[in-house]
Amino acid sequence: xxxxxxxxxxxxxxxxxxxxxxxxxxxxxxxxxxxxxxxxxxxxxxxxxxxxxxxxxxxxxxxxxxxxxxxxxxxxxxxxxxxxxxxxxxxxxxxxxxxxxxxxxxxxxxxxxxxxxxxxxxxxxxxxxxxxxxxxxxxxxxxxxxxxxxxxxxxxxxxxxxxxxxxxxxxxxxxxxxxxxxxxxxxxxxxxxxxxxxxxxxxxxxxxxxxxxxxxxxxxxxxxxxxxxxxxxxxxxxxxxxxxxxxxxxxxxxxxxxxxxxxxxxxxxxxxxxxxxxxxxxxxxxxxxxxxxxxxxxxxxxxxxxxxxxxxxxxxxxxxxxxxxxxxxxxxxxxxxxxxxxxxxxxxxxxxxxxxxxxxxxxxxxxxxxxxxxxxxxxxxxxxx
Numbered sequence: 025x026x027x028x029x030x031x032x033x034x035x036x037x038x039x040x041x042x043x044x045x046x047x048x049x050x051x052x053x054x055x056x057x058x059x060x061x062x063x064x065x066x067x068x069x070x071x072x073x074x075x076x077x078x079x080x081x082x083x084x085x086x087x088x089x090x091x092x093x094x095x096x097x098x099x100x101x102x103x104x105x106x107x108x109x110x111x112x113x114x115x116x117x118x119x120x121x122x123x124x125x126x127x128x129x130x131x132x133x134x135x136x137x138x139x140x141x142x143x144x145x146x147x148x149x150x151x152x153x154x155x156x157x158x159x160x161x162x163x164x165x166x167x168x169x170x171x172x173x174x175x176x177x178x179x180x181x182x183x184x185x186x187x188x189x190x191x192x193x194x195x196x197x198x199x200x201x202x203x204x205x206x207x208x209x210x211x212x213x214x215x216x217x218x219x220x221x222x223x224x225x226x227x228x229x230x231x232x233x234x235x236x237x238x239x240x241x242x243x244x245x246x247x248x249x250x251x252x253x254x255x256x257x258x259x260x261x262x263x264x265x266x267x268x269x270x271x272x273x274x275x276x277x278x279x280x281x282x283x284x285x286x287x288x289x290x291x292x293x294x295x296x297x298x299x300x301x302x303x304x305x306x307x308x309x310x311x312x313x314x315x316x317x318x319x320x321x322x323x324x325x326x327x328x329x330x331x332x333x334x335x336x337x338x339x340x341x342x343x344x345x346x347x348x349x350x351x352x353x354x355x356x357x358x359x360x361x362x363x364x365x366x367x368x369x370x371x372x373x374x375x376x377x378x379x380x381x382x383x384x385x386x387x388x389x390x391x392x393x394x395x396x397x398x399x400x401x402x403x404x405x406x407x408x409x
Contacts, residue, residue: 056384063378064171067370070377081170089174090167095154102150106142110389114138131328139389175371175378185359185379191270192339192355192383198274199338203285204331206278208323211289212315216298226290229283237280237343244279248272248348268350276344281337285330292326293319332390339387356383 033041062070062078066089069081077083084090091099114134122130158165179185214222247254248267255263266272296319304314320327339357346358354362360383363376 056381059377060381063175063374063381064173065374066170066172067374069170070374071370084170084172085167086170088167089170089172091169091171092154092158092165092167094157094161094164096169098150098154098157099146102146106146110138135389139386175375176382179375179379179382183375185356185382187352188354188356188359189382191349191353192357194270195273195277195341195345195355196335196338198270199277199281200331200334202274202278203281203334204327206282207285207289207330208320208327210286212293212319214286215290215293216301226287229286233280233283233287240276240280241344241347244272244276245347267348268353270349270353272348273341273345273355274338276348277338277341280344281334285334288330288333289323289326292323292330296322335390336387339383 058078064084065078065081066084066087068083069077072078081090118130118134180189214226245267249265251266252263300318300322301311301314304318305311309317341355342357342361345355346361349355349358356379360376360379363372363379368376
């Protein structure tokens with residue numbers, strides 16, 4: 025579509041905009057890509073002053089740890105088709121096989137199966153195929169790029185990082201579930217109520233959201249520490265101590281996140297015409313049935329977008345998790361910080377980098393699967409028609 029001449033941007037503005045965008049992308053992506061590269065190298069290569077040694081890993085390659093051209097091409101092919109499956113067949117399969125009203129749960133199950141299948145193919149099946157091809161194809165099977173996964177094996181298997189991963193999943197699942205459940209109900213009610221009480225609740229939520237997280241943690245901390253004595257009259261002598269348990273972190277993070285969730289979902293509900301509610305009521309639905317069967321199907325992009333922000337809050341939190349969880353129940357972010365804070369060798373430092381790279385994989389998976397819902401949700405929340 026042609027742009028009117030009066031609205032066309034001058035060449036200098038186009039070049040400046042494109043240059044700034046490229047600079048920003050490089051600035052944002054470079055640290056992630058760089059630590060991802062050095063996490064697959066021997067410590068001598070990882071911390072070399074020569075960037076080409078970090079990229080090609082000559083010491084790693086000399087120790088017999090490398091990838092051939094066959095390995096690289098096969099790995100890129102698997103990742104390419106994994107992305108195609110995630111944004112195509114996986115989406116269609118989830119929407120077709122999930123019962124009506126359980127789309128969010130269907131996406132969680134679909135994402136779990138997709139991640140499991142990808143790991144089986146990429147880590148289990150692909151090395152067997154490429155090792156056979158390397159032995160058959162001669163020069164094409166000669167290693168040309170130094171790379172090793174021993175640091176990831178040490179982190180996840182020997183150091184028990186998988187336990188930290190499971191703790192993170194428990195916390196984020198709890199925060200996201202509670203925040204969305206309360207947020208959708210409260211956001212819908214406040215969007216449809218035009219009273220001063222509803223406005224006062226929104227202002228109170230905004231003030232609560234502005235409080236520093238350390239203040240909320242300090243307020244909850246004595247309650248969790250003394251929870252056994254507080255719950256003893258109800259649960260008896262076996263009353264649990266909540267301090268150090270994931271439920272304590274979930275409670276605090278929900279308290280921090282709930283005002284934001286309510287405000288965001290309220291804006292989405294306001295963009296849905298009230299005539300839909302009225303039409304559902306005329307057809308015989310109760311208020312809750314209208315909300316459940318008419319409004320929520322329209323709201324899924326907004327719910328998924330808000331759920332992603334709730335997920336990121338629980339997944340990336342450091343302050344609350346480090347203060348309220350013990351070492352046994354620690355999540356990934358404080359565990360990685362512990363790697364860097366202790367006295368370590370260069371091998372331990374590379375393992376810490378490998379752990380840091382590992383926690384980005386679920387985020388890329390989420391964005392890749394829900395990219396369409398996120399874009400449509402952000403657009404719907406930004407523009408009120």
